Amino acid sequence: QVHLVESGGGLVQAGGSLRLSCEASGSAFSSDTMAWFRQAPGKGREFVAAISWSGARTFYADSVKGRFGISRDNAENTVYLQMNSLKPEDTAVYYCAAGRNPDTEWNKYAYWGQGTQVTVSS
Numbered sequence: 001q002v003h004l005v006e007s008g009g010g011l012v013q014a015g016g017s018l019r020l021s022c023e024a025s026g027s028a029f030s031s032d033t034m035a036w037f038r039q040a041p042g043k044g045r046e047f048v049a050a051i052s053w054s055g056a057r058t059f060y061a062d063s064v065k066g067r068f069g070i071s072r073d074n075a076e077n078t079v080y081l082q083m084n085s086l087k088p089e090d091t092a093v094y095y096c097a098a099g100r101n102p103d104t105e106w107n108k109y110a111y112w113g114q115g116t117q118v119t120v121s122s
Helices: none
Strands: 003-007 010-013 018-025 033-039 046-051 058-060 068-073 078-083 092-099 116-121
Touching: 003 092, 018 033, 018 092, 018 116, 033 068, 033 078, 046 068, 046 078, 058 068
Parallel strands: 010 116
Antiparallel strands: 003 018, 018 078, 033 046, 033 092, 046 058, 068 078, 092 116
16 A cells, blocks of 8 residues: 655745645555646646656646646655646645556546645735
């Protein structure tokens, strides 16, 4: 079993930056695809970004391309989401997820963190 804990969320002004972290425990981290999803009030869970176990392949939703960057440090069992040029539309609870293969569908990921709130003010 994999346990994921997100951190780094908070309140930020539009145009600012935040760096989210997701620390994983369990032996599967080094071989798992890691991903970030987000869920705004009244909306479904939305794919944000994913990264292969080696970090060689990354995937982004069109809405965040050029602004967000996903990375991982397997030695620290941590995946990051660097969020730049934040917009009020980015306001959501951000969730870290782990699965076998990269996918944009939330139900393809077996493990989830508790979520961290990101609020972007205008």
